[in-house]
Amino acid sequence: KGGLCGKTGVSLVVVLVSVSLMTIPSVHGGKVLVFPVDGSHWVNMNLIIQSLHARGHEVTVVRTATSWYIKENAPHYRSITVSLPEAINIEEQDFFVTFLVKMLTIEREGGSLFSFVKFYWEMLGSLSKIHQQASFLGIKMFENKTLMQSIRDTRFDVVLIDPGLPVGVLVAHELKLPTVFNVRWITSGEGHFVVAPCPTSYVPASRNAMSDKMNFGQRVKNMLYYLLNTCIDKFIVCPHYDRLVDRYFGPDVNFYHLLQGADIWLMRMDFVFEFPRPTMPNIAYIGGFQCKPSEPLSSELEEFVQSSGEHGFILMSLGTLVQGLPLEITSEIAAAFAQIPQKVIWRHAGERPNNLGNNTLLVKWMPQNDLLGHPKIKAFVAHGGTNGIYESIYHGVPIIGIPLLFDQFENILRLEVRGAAKVVQATELTRHNFLEAIEAVLHNPSYRNNMKRLSALHRDKPVPPLEMALYWIEFVMRHKGASHLRTESYRMQWYCYYSVDVICFLIAVLMTLTAIVVGSIKFLCFRLCRKRKPKQE
Amino acid sequence: KGGLCGKTGVSLVVVLVSVSLMTIPSVHGGKVLVFPVDGSHWVNMNLIIQSLHARGHEVTVVRTATSWYIKENAPHYRSITVSLPEAINIEEQDFFVTFLVKMLTIEREGGSLFSFVKFYWEMLGSLSKIHQQASFLGIKMFENKTLMQSIRDTRFDVVLIDPGLPVGVLVAHELKLPTVFNVRWITSGEGHFVVAPCPTSYVPASRNAMSDKMNFGQRVKNMLYYLLNTCIDKFIVCPHYDRLVDRYFGPDVNFYHLLQGADIWLMRMDFVFEFPRPTMPNIAYIGGFQCKPSEPLSSELEEFVQSSGEHGFILMSLGTLVQGLPLEITSEIAAAFAQIPQKVIWRHAGERPNNLGNNTLLVKWMPQNDLLGHPKIKAFVAHGGTNGIYESIYHGVPIIGIPLLFDQFENILRLEVRGAAKVVQATELTRHNFLEAIEAVLHNPSYRNNMKRLSALHRDKPVPPLEMALYWIEFVMRHKGASHLRTESYRMQWYCYYSVDVICFLIAVLMTLTAIVVGSIKFLCFRLCRKRKPKQE
Structure with a gap:
């Protein structure tokens, strides 16, 4: 666990010492409800759960009965298992392999435009099905009054969610609990796109493999990707959750706002890897938190x-x-x-x-x-x-x-x-x-x-990323949220947010003023001309 | 130095323990060149300088001969004193008192619009004079070849600047050294306005005392303040530095880009006080770093x-x-x-x-x-x-x-x-x-x-703000900058940055497509009608 640093200049003598920079108030005995995503996402989440357990917290994980990686109960967590109807359930591993092989086959054989469109259409169908499955998990939970009551009785302190499948957001809203996201992906792509300003001029849209230095053509493409992602989000992903929101919370609640209202976003990113971009005060970067020194091989x-x-x-x-x-x-x-x-x-x-x-x-x-x-x-x-x-x-x-x-x-x-x-x-x-x-x-x-x-x-970080993740989860427990770090600007209408109304108003004022000035001048000229004409006559 | 935390819920047992969360690589013997701002700003900067000195760094402070608070040499720094011509020099303390008394007199006596305009005009004159003084400090340094050579020979590792008076940025550029800003104010107002996205719809402009929840009228006013600040910046503050840039670096260098190119921004802010707003990866918040437990009174x-x-x-x-x-x-x-x-x-x-x-x-x-x-x-x-x-x-x-x-x-x-x-x-x-x-x-x-x-x-912070400030200054020394955390989007043309060109292009394409479709339909109708008419005839 020795200190680490980059190359140092001639005039610097680097001393590797452990300095205690932090006085952290530790919270023991907190209760954490976790909504993970299966597969490689679970590898990450499980590590945080293990660390939370080691710090004395009780962790409860919500999983489906056919979960591939997420086991039922474990020494470091207890689980709530929800059975989904056969028709809804996806065997994820097979699903992805089939998907990949199909894609590679089409691309290697130089498929026609039609085959590509057909493939992407199928892909969107699958995406929809995955989110349908997640939303069904929500329905099964909400309909099970005994389960919901027992969850309420447990008096959780915080809900930890991988919002790749954001159904936990709805449960947290129902329970009136603060939320922490352990996030890389969210409905419309990379996590930032939901919560931070993302100028498409230098922030590459998700699914668009582009750097932050783009020429005009690339910026047009990036904007199109951004619009495409927004459409996928609006028409394919969100409707599944909107239905739940309508059903359980009524028309005054907006699913997207619930999503944007998370207290803390633990982003599995780091700027040695991610392009620099605008961020928000309630985002903490924990990219690489799973990394640790190697151990001897067999x-x-x-x-x-x-x-x-x-x-x-x-x-x-x-x-x-x-x-x-x-x-x-x-x-x-x-x-x-x-x-x-x-x-x-x-x-x-x-x-x-x-x-x-x-x-x-x-x-x-x-x-x-x-x-x-x-x-x-x-x-x-x-x-x-x-x-x-x-x-x-x-x-x-x-x-x-x-x-x-x-x-x-x-x-x-x-x-x-x-x-x-x-x-x-x-x-x-x-x-x-x-x-x-x-x-x-x-x-x-x-x-x-x-x-x-x-x-x-x-x-070279002030606090190792895993410690940072635990710090913020416990911060939310200590203070029952972190609303002082969260803007609620997302509740504004888009034209207010982008000041479109203000700009239009100011342009209108400017044009009116110009019209008045020009009109007055014209009127004056006209009067002057009329006065002169009789004299000439 | 005990741990601190807010109220805790019924189910949480709070244990106040000091936990070493951090393994920081300490850098000894670095050389730091400091450009401070006088008055209360110096109180802050001096504290960081003391801490840098305590960590084994050599600090050199640039001051003017008539500096009010910044003493010539001190146990924890050596100073470079620059004498300014009498005509340029401002005695800051008297200056502000005169200024304040004038303002209060006008306002309490219910001054006329004319007296207000005259007063603000004078204020802008004073602002210009302060920046002229700062830019003159730059000229005196650049013209003093011996001084510049001795600074070069010292081989500084980093330049620490309070960009309230940003002349140090030019010196750092000349010396090709990375920069750290200890900032609250910068040419166009509050520090964020130069480096982070600031939607005027919910980020109050500097000098506009408004919250982050604004109605339409307030948003119009906020936009006007934003435009006003931009104008003050462009026409009153920056010209002083632009002249220096032109004179010493030629037309290819842009003063504003030098300003925006700082490696790390240590913002003297905290979100318990500041409204939540977009930020950037190279901004660290050190608000309240001067705070410490009280000691017994006399x-x-x-x-x-x-x-x-x-x-x-x-x-x-x-x-x-x-x-x-x-x-x-x-x-x-x-x-x-x-x-x-x-x-x-x-x-x-x-x-x-x-x-x-x-x-x-x-x-x-x-x-x-x-x-x-x-x-x-x-x-x-x-x-x-x-x-x-x-x-x-x-x-x-x-x-x-x-x-x-x-x-x-x-x-x-x-x-x-x-x-x-x-x-x-x-x-x-x-x-x-x-x-x-x-x-x-x-x-x-x-x-x-x-x-x-x-x-x-x-x-309740993972790292105390003063430690955070020192961490980032030393980070920049270790890695000779922190360019991976800095977007260079500010180098884009404004219409590229805001995607105005892309949006216009896409609208043009959309309109052309619409025109073609509508044209084709019209043409078809026309042909159909012509074909029918002869039959009718």
Whole structure:
């Protein structure tokens, strides 16, 4: 846990000491109700729950009966399990794999415009179905009076929500409890878009893999993406929750305002990775809070890694959601790997490519953080999910990115812009371009140096991000919210918010004044001319 | 230094423990060049300088020869003294007193519109003169090649600037050094207005004492204030610095961009006091960093205070800049004080009112923080400078505000909106309304309770604000800047920034498409009609 810092100038002597900068009032025995999202999101949330438990809080997690990652009860939490009707339920893991394979097939085969539109239409249908499922969870809870009463009786202090599926917001409103969001995604995309100003001129819209420096064409595209996201939000996602709000809270309550009214937004972001952009006083950045120093490897793994000698090794993993790529892609990857002197550890659950080199070890699971922190690691082949990216930044390991879904394209782009990653599109991946990418990252020291610089910046924080998350959750418990940090400007009409009415009024006044002045001058001229004319006559 | 927190719920057991949350990499032996602003601003800056010195940094302060508060050399800094020509030099203290008395006289006598306009015109003249003086400091430095070379040879690590008078920004640019701002005011008003989005619909413009909830008329007024501030900035303040930029850096450099390009903005603000509003990743809030627990009073003062018995005492101070009000106002104040059972300690340097009550002690100086932290204090009569306000918030003492100059009107309003202060305008002050205000604050517990609540929120921070300030200054030293936290969107043309070009383009496309569709329909109708007509004929 030693202090960390970047390179220091000639005149600076850096002393690594632990200084207690903080006098934090600890809160014991708080009660936290959690609405998580399954999959990789749960990995994050679970870590916070474990830490809350360790600090003496009681945690209750709401899950569906068919939840994939979120287990029923655990030493560090108790759970409320809600059974959804068969028709509503989605098996998430299969769902995403099917989805990905479909997309890759279309793109690699150079699908027609029609096939793309059809695909995106289906995607929107799936998005709608996921939110329908979440909203159904809400209905099942609201309809179960015994459950709601028992929740009320528990007297929770705060509701901790991953607003990727924001049904917990409605339950918190019903219980009149303050909310803390552990957020990366929200209905209309990246979390900031709901709560902070997002000028489309330099803030790339979600799903639009673009940097913060855009030319005119890119800014037009960005605006269109922004409008598209807003429409998806308004017509596909929100209606599911609006229905619940209408049903249980009546017409005076607005779902979007409930969403915007969260007390604290713990954003799983960090500005070594995210482009700098406007933020709000009630946003705390906890990107990389899951990162920690690596621990020793098992003896077999350590032996394999050491056998790489001076060449070191490469790690490959495509995350928790997608455990397999189509064989036609994996065999290209295997062929490229077979040509390098480095050893490779590849987390792969699909069919084994038969052209796998001797240097490549396929594993079903691996201690990713311990491998990323190993001194012999040279590069990380990743899909670009945020968990893996932050671990890679933390340990300063450059990335070869194969983005597959969602935000992964934007994530990898952010590192590419900073010279810390190289991208290979899965749809265009061949053994040649993949090998080129690996060799570039291995042999051009700038990738590693840039990642080391990001790592130094990322680690240099007044308070470690996990502590920061716990601090704000407890702050909300201590003060029953944090409304002094939250603007309620979102309750204004859009034309008031953007001062459209004021600008129109001022322009009207200016035009009236101009008209009066011009009119008076004209009138005077006219009178003067008339007076002269009789004289002339 | 014990932990502090607000009221806690029934189910929470609060344990006050010191927890080390932070592993901070300490930097010793850094070199800091400081450009302070005189007066109360210096009180703040000096505190940071003392702390930097205590952490082993060498500090060099740039001052003018006639500086009022900033002494030549000190145990904790060395100074660079620049002599300005007689004609440029302003004796700040006299200047502000003259200014205030003039304003109060006009307002109390119900001056004509002409006298107001004349007064504000003179005020703008003085503002211009202050900035001219600051820019002259820059010229004197740039022209002194020996001085500049010796500064260069010192190899400073960072330039710490109070951008109220932003000449240090030019010197930092010349030296190619990163900058940290210790800021409340900047050329166009409150610091945020230069660097963060400020929707005029809910962010009150500087010099406009308004809350964040505005009706249509107030929003119009706010927009006008915003435009006025922008004009003052553009035509009165910036030209002085633009001339320097032109002269020393050529036409490619823009003064305003240099200003906006600061690495870190340490804002002397806190959201228990400031209205919540958009912020930026490179802004750190250090409002109240000067606050500290009170120490025991001198025996005479303690005796006086204890003699107040159960009634307690009231403190009155109008800050460092203005040490005296006109006698006609002070005698009203004295008359009101004479009627209350509380004791009064009044810091007053002007003429002694002859109707002073026995309960009132006039002092030239007082240990304000120790008095504010005394258990017997009941209220604080203050002008509303930020230093006094933060000390009052820190100790939870409600305020009776007599705002006089600058931001004091806005400051007091912010506390009034939160129910922690009552305002009496100096121009309308009589013994009756002043007594009423005092009695309201003394006898209505809501003022004290609201201030206690603000105090609890203010003190509950992950890192104390002074530590935060030092952290970021050292961060900039360690990493030679903090550009990853700074957007450079300010370099965009305004119409790009606000997407005016994109919106116009999209509207044009939409209109063209509509025209084509409508045109085609018309054309078709026309053709159909023509075809039918011959048949009819």
